[in-house]
Amino acid sequence: MSGSRSPLARRVIWVVLVTALVATTVTLVFWQQDRPSPTVEVGATPDRSRPTSTAPPRTSPSILVPVVDRDLLDSHPARLEDLPDGTAVAPVGVRIDRPDIGGSAIAAGVESSGAMAVGTDPLVLAWYRYGPSPGEEGSSVIAGHVDYNGRPGVFYRLAEVTPGASVIVTYADRTERRFVVVARRHFPKSDLPVDQIFSRTGRPQLVLITCGGEFDDAARSYRENVVVYAEPA
Amino acid sequence: MKICRGPIGIVLAALMFAAVSATLSMPSGAQQAQTAQVVVVHGLRGFVADVYVDSKVVLEAFRPERVTDPLSLPVGEHLIEVREANAPATAKPALSTKIVLAAGERVSAVAHLGSDRKPVLTVFRDNIKPVTRGRSRLVVRDAAAAPAFDVLLDGRAVARNVTSRGQSESEVSANQYKLSLVAAGNDLAPSQNVPLNEGTVNFLYLIGSASDDSLGWLANKVDGVGLPPAAVQTGNSGLVGGQPSFPVVPVTSLLGVALCAGWWLRRSSVARSAQLEPALERSGIGTGSRRQGNGPSGRARRR
Numbered sequence: 171m172s173g174s175r176s177p178l179a180r181r182v183i184w185v186v187l188v189t190a191l192v193a194t195t196v197t198l199v200f201w202q203q204d205r206p207s208p209t210v211e212v213g214a215t216p217d218r219s220r221p222t223s224t225a226p227p228r229t230s231p232s233i234l235v236p237v238v239d240r241d242l243l244d245s246h247p248a249r250l251e252d253l254p255d256g257t258a259v260a261p262v263g264v265r266i267d268r269p270d271i272g273g274s275a276i277a278a279g280v281e282s283s284g285a286m287a288v289g290t291d292p293l294v295l296a297w298y299r300y301g302p303s304p305g306e307e308g309s310s311v312i313a314g315h316v317d318y319n320g321r322p323g324v325f326y327r328l329a330e331v332t333p334g335a336s337v338i339v340t341y342a343d344r345t346e347r348r349f350v351v352v353a354r355r356h357f358p359k360s361d362l363p364v365d366q367i368f369s370r371t372g373r374p375q376l377v378l379i380t381c382g383g384e385f386d387d388a389a390r391s392y393r394e395n396v397v398v399y400a401e402p403a
Numbered sequence: 404m405k406i407c408r409g410p411i412g413i414v415l416a417a418l419m420f421a422a423v424s425a426t427l428s429m430p431s432g433a434q435q436a437q438t439a440q441v442v443v444v445h446g447l448r449g450f451v452a453d454v455y456v457d458s459k460v461v462l463e464a465f466r467p468e469r470v471t472d473p474l475s476l477p478v479g480e481h482l483i484e485v486r487e488a489n490a491p492a493t494a495k496p497a498l499s500t501k502i503v504l505a506a507g508e509r510v511s512a513v514a515h516l517g518s519d520r521k522p523v524l525t526v527f528r529d530n531i532k533p534v535t536r537g538r539s540r541l542v543v544r545d546a547a548a549a550p551a552f553d554v555l556l557d558g559r560a561v562a563r564n565v566t567s568r569g570q571s572e573s574e575v576s577a578n579q580y581k582l583s584l585v586a587a588g589n590d591l592a593p594s595q596n597v598p599l600n601e602g603t604v605n606f607l608y609l610i611g612s613a614s615d616d617s618l619g620w621l622a623n624k625v626d627g628v629g630l631p632p633a634a635v636q637t638g639n640s641g642l643v644g645g646q647p648s649f650p651v652v653p654v655t656s657l658l659g660v661a662l663c664a665g666w667w668l669r670r671s672s673v674a675r676s677a678q679l680e681p682a683l684e685r686s687g688i689g690t691g692s693r694r695q696g697n698g699p700s701g702r703a704r705r706r
Contacts, residue, residue, distance in 0.1 A: 183664050245472070248623055249468055250621070284634070286635045300601035313635050315639055317638045317642040319640060362631060367631070369587060
């Protein structure tokens with residue numbers, strides 16, 4: 171009975187066996203390759219290369235000036251009262267329509283570790299108060315917990331947000347402004363483009379950010395940041 | 404001609420090549436860094452000025468209580484001269500000073516009243532190194548005819564005994580402050596509300612004269628010297644599934660297919676077991692490669 175199988179059937183089974191093993195290997199290899207940069211890309215990355223204002227004086231390109239010329243310089247008022255005080259109307263709430271997520275926001279700065287302060291209430295968002303308010307020139311950042319001490323956070327489902335979703339920001343003066351999601355990116359935390367995300371110049375942009383990706387049990391921390399970019403509607 | 408063919412010629416050619424490639428490979432940033440920036444601050448009330456750098460006029464009719472944009476100058480020594488507006492370029496300057504500029508630095512040349520109430524030009528080196536996250540740098544400069552003073556922010560002293568042509572520098576939490584100056588226990592000038600924003604350097608100049616009650620402030624703010632937060636940590640519980648997760652479904656189903664196929668082959672070839680031994684061995688290797696592929700550590704160990 172056992173020896174009755176035809177050579178053709180045996181050959182077919184061989185092919186299936188080898189194919190399955192090769193496919194397994196290929197799947198694993200691709201999984202491995204994906205892991206270092208498992209960047210999810212949804213939508214076009216917002217172009218930050220076209221700032222609406224000039225770079226700060228320190229970084230402005232220095233041209234070699236062998237001969238100083240007439241009318242090279244301009245001057246501006248230097249009275250103390252002319253210092254811009256930089257106080258913006260703070261955002262106090264964020265609501266996204268798809269999926270329906272959001273919550274109230276507080277103003278937050280930085281921890282002594284250098285990380286953005288995000289508070290300890292998983293349901294409260296943190297607006298980076300040293301950057302612009304949403305809608306002002308530059309990139310305004312609002313962070314929210316994906317989870318905290320075993321409880322789902324306000325941005326538990328941020329990774330489900332896709333371009334076209336609507337974001338309503340409420341401000342301290344009770345006004346509202348609508349933004350539209352243009353992209354979502356997942357960055358390994360070590361590769362988070364903080365200069366771009368926290369940029370204080372350039373076209374107005376709202377960045378919503380949380381954690382995601384694999385969870386590192388030992389460090390009690392996710393390996394990635396989920397970043398949603400929105401622009402004024 | 405003859406020399407070029409001998410060993411000396413080879414050495415010369417090699418040296419020339421080395422020189423050329425060294426020149427070409429010199430980073431352009433090194434050349435750009437051979438400049439420095441100069442800001443001119445006008446703290447002399449009632450005096451409209453023409454500003455000259457190296458005997459060329461760079462700014463005409465410079466009015467008091469204003470500050471110039473930064474002017475890029477090559478490193479080295481430069482002559483700054485201030486003449487009354489419309490005075491001939493050959494006239495003796497009202498004020499002048501030589502400055503020696505180092506690569507990449509920023510200096511402020513300030514026209515102001517000295518302690519003897521006579522006009523003077525003072526050069527300050529500006530610290531525009533990055534400010535600690537969440538903080539702001541305050542630099543108070545004494546450009547007035549006034550007694551030595553202490554600098555207070557919200558009533559708390561951040562500098563003591565600042566004297567004419569001197570300065571005090573402090574880094575404070577970014578905030579709005581009430582700035583006051585105290586000399587010998589008394590307020591020297593009216594208190595001012597000062598917004599000290601994160602990532603900025605704020606150069607404040609006390610100008611005027613205490614004796615005729617004309618003390619006042621000038622300000623020159625430098626933006627963009629802060630650092631963004633280093634990270635955003637917004638989860639500690641692992642409630643959200645890892646992404647990308649281990650491809651459990653494809654891997655198990657493919658392995659299942661492989662196992663079934665192997666089992667069928669084995670069942671069908673008991674009589675020809677001798678011929679099949681290599682096949683079983685190979686399938687064994689295949690299973691082993693799955694374990695090694697399970698994580699980067701497994702791979703590293705293998706190497």
